[in-house]
Structure formats: C-alpha cells, structure tokens
Amino acid sequence: MTTNTTKPRPKTDKPRSARRRFSNPVPMEGENGVFSQTWFPVALSTEVEKGKVVGCDFLDGRIIIFRGDNDKVAVMSAYCPHVGADLSVGTVVGDRIECAFHKWQFDQKGWCIQTGVGDPPPPTACLYEFPVVERYGIIWAFNGEEPLWELFDFEFDDSELSFSSFKTDTYTCDPWIFAANTPDVQHIKAVHGIRFNSDDPHEIVEWERYGFRMQVDAIHQKGEELSWNVGIRGTTTFIQEGLVNGWWMGVAAGFSCPRPGTHEVYVCIAVKRGDGSTEANKLSEERLAFGTELLARTAVEDKPILDRIHYNPGTLTKGDATLARWLDIVRAYPRAHPSKDFIN
Numbered sequence: 001m002t003t004n005t006t007k008p009r010p011k012t013d014k015p016r017s018a019r020r021r022f023s024n025p026v027p028m029e030g031e032n033g034v035f036s037q038t039w040f041p042v043a044l045s046t047e048v049e050k051g052k053v054v055g056c057d058f059l060d061g062r063i064i065i066f067r068g069d070n071d072k073v074a075v076m077s078a079y080c081p082h083v084g085a086d087l088s089v090g091t092v093v094g095d096r097i098e099c100a101f102h103k104w105q106f107d108q109k110g111w112c113i114q115t116g117v118g119d120p121p122p123p124t125a126c127l128y129e130f131p132v133v134e135r136y137g138i139i140w141a142f143n144g145e146e147p148l149w150e151l152f153d154f155e156f157d158d159s160e161l162s163f164s165s166f167k168t169d170t171y172t173c174d175p176w177i178f179a180a181n182t183p184d185v186q187h188i189k190a191v192h193g194i195r196f197n198s199d200d201p202h203e204i205v206e207w208e209r210y211g212f213r214m215q216v217d218a219i220h221q222k223g224e225e226l227s228w229n230v231g232i233r234g235t236t237t238f239i240q241e242g243l244v245n246g247w248w249m250g251v252a253a254g255f256s257c258p259r260p261g262t263h264e265v266y267v268c269i270a271v272k273r274g275d276g277s278t279e280a281n282k283l284s285e286e287r288l289a290f291g292t293e294l295l296a297r298t299a300v301e302d303k304p305i306l307d308r309i310h311y312n313p314g315t316l317t318k319g320d321a322t323l324a325r326w327l328d329i330v331r332a333y334p335r336a337h338p339s340k341d342f343i344n
C-alpha cells in the first residue's frame with residue numbers, strides 16, 4: 001500500500017527564490033501553430049439530424065458538420081472558397097451543402113460540384129475534408145491527413161450494447177489536461193474519493209504507442225465495487241469498461257477542442273442490452289441512468305480544479321509514476337495542422 005511519510009524539510013540557507021524550480025512543460029494545443037493528431041469529438045449525433053448543417057469552432061478556426069440524405073456525416077472547413085460565406089448558414093440539398101450567398105454546391109468530399117450561375121467550378125474550389133467517424137452517438141473528426149489510430153472498441157460488440165451519450169459544459173483548459181486525469185492515480189483517490197483495493201497500478205499499466213490501459217479494482221465514494229479497465233488513447237479519448245457492483249458498464253469519452261485552452265467532455269455510457277424483454281429494457285435504462293449520473297458527477301468534481309489550473313509538471317513523486325510516463329507520450333505526441341489554410 002502507499003504510505004504517507006513526512007520528512008523534515010531540508011535545511012538550507014538559500015533563499016527560496018534561489019532554489020531551482022524543476023519544470024518540464026507539455027506543449028499546449030495551438031502552440032507553434034499545431035495541434036495533436038488525434039480524434040476530437042465535434043458533435044453529438046443527435047445534434048446533426050438528416051438534412052441538417054451545424055457550425056462550430058474547432059482548433060483555431062471554424063468547421064461545419066452536415067448529414068446528407070444518405071445519412072452520412074461530413075466534417076469540413078466552414079468557409080466557402082468563393083468569397084468566404086460561412087456554410088453553416090447554408091442548406092443541405094440531397095447529399096450536398098449549398099452556400100447561402102451564391103448557391104455554390106459542395107459534395108461530401110468537399111468538392112464544388114456546381115456554381116450558382118452555371119460557371120464551371122474552379123478546380124481549386126474545395127473545402128477541407130476531415131477524416132470522420134460516427135461512433136458511440138458522437139461525431140469524431142481527426143486532426144491529420146490520415147488517422148494514426150482507431151477509437152477504442154469495447155470488449156462486447158456494439159450490437160450487444162445500449163448507449164446513452166451527453167456532453168458537458170466547456171472546461172477552460174486543453175483537452176489533454178482532462179486526459180491527464182486518468183493516469184493521475186493520486187487525483188483519482190483525492191478528488192473522486194475512490195479507494196483502491198491494492199497497490200497503485202503503476203507496475204501493471206499496459207503501454208501502447210499512443211496511450212495505455214490499466215486495471216483498477218476499487219471502492220467508489222458511495223460504496224460501489226469497481227473492477228474497471230481504463231485507458232487513454234491519443235490526447236483526447238478515454239475508455240473504461242468492466243464491472244460495477246457485479247454488472248458490466250462501459251464508458252467511451254472524448255475531449256473536444258473548440259479553441260486552444262478549452263474543451264468539452266463528450267461521454268457515452270454503454271450497458272448490456274439484454275434479451276429485449278420489458279424487464280431487460282427497464283434494467284438497461286436504470287443502468288444507463290446510473291452511469292450517466294456517476295460520470296456527470298465525476299466530471300463536475302474535476303471542473304473547478306481544471307478551469308483554473310496552470311498545468312506545469314514540476315515536482316512529481318513516486319506516486320505519479322504513471323502520470324509522468326504518460327506526460328512523456330504527450331510531449332512527444334505528433335502534432336500538425338493540415339486544415340489551417342481552410343478553417344481560418
């Protein structure tokens with residue numbers, strides 16, 4: 001078990017201002033004009049109905065998300081290449097987005113298919129098309145030419161599960177700082193009141209190229225027994241799956257980036273679907289409501305801290321071993337901004 005040891009302060013004649021302050025900062029989103037090459041959630045599926053377009057801020061610019069008659073979702077740069085109207089005030093026509101200003105139409109790959117007056121579309125008239133997936137009731141866009149990795153899968157097939165998704169208010173810190181909560185084992189105990197059944201999991205963390213998984217067996221604040229496998233991939237995605245009081249629950253979460261230094265938390269709760277009977281459906285609903293309450297409460301506990309944090313890994317200790325290693329992954333994480341000239 002981890003023990004608290006209090007040692008006397010080192011005696012020194014040096015004034016405090018003369019002591020070296022150890023610090024190994026992590027690059028912030030947008031620093032040097034680049035952002036993490038990771039999957040960012042950009043909208044809940046329910047926010048983008050068939051035939052609808054929505055606009056939102058993303059990274060340091062603006063994007064549109066639209067769903068065509070074919071039910072396919074496209075995530076593109078928002079500004080029309082003609083003279084720059086915001087396409088979020090345009091109209092979805094079939095599987096195309098039509099600009100409100102002069103009626104140019106763009107397909108779901110971002111190419112201008114026709115102009116309003118019949119002039120041939122200039123060959124350079126295109127929008128930036130983000131790699132997109134729709135999963136867990138959430139629309140995700142990848143910041144990068146090609147995805148470097150795939151979203152987490154739960155241990156059960158999606159067809160065996162029921163889902164419920166929501167998003168939080170805006171937090172005023174970078175998304176990776178929220179992600180840093182998961183490897184921050186000490187905060188899990190201190191902020192969320194979770195009591196571990198065994199030693200800290202530092203030794204048994206399974207590291208991946210862009211993240212990790214670890215097993216947590218613990219007791220939650222209200223006495224719930226947890227046996228959860230949790231993980232982070234990239235700088236913006238979280239998974240948790242396993243047993244709570246003996247029944248299976250999954251959580252897939254993502255951290256958006258509407259502007260550098262801000263994020264929202266998109267959360268999907270998953271539970272086993274059951275046999276389709278009224279009782280099984282009722283149980284699934286109850287468990288989804290339980291999971292939603294648990295995760296919303298957890299996110300609220302973090303908010304006042306994260307909204308004001310000046311994140312700067314200075315003096316980490318042995319108890320921060322997993323956090324320290326994960327921060328090294330973030331320091332070296334691939335960053336780019338291929339949509340820069342389109343979304344700004």
Ligand code: FES
Nearest residue numbers: 080082083099102
């Ligand atoms: S600005 Fe979009 S068609 Fe002219």
Ligand SMILES: [Fe+2]
Nearest residue numbers: 181187191302
């Ligand atoms: Fe937390």
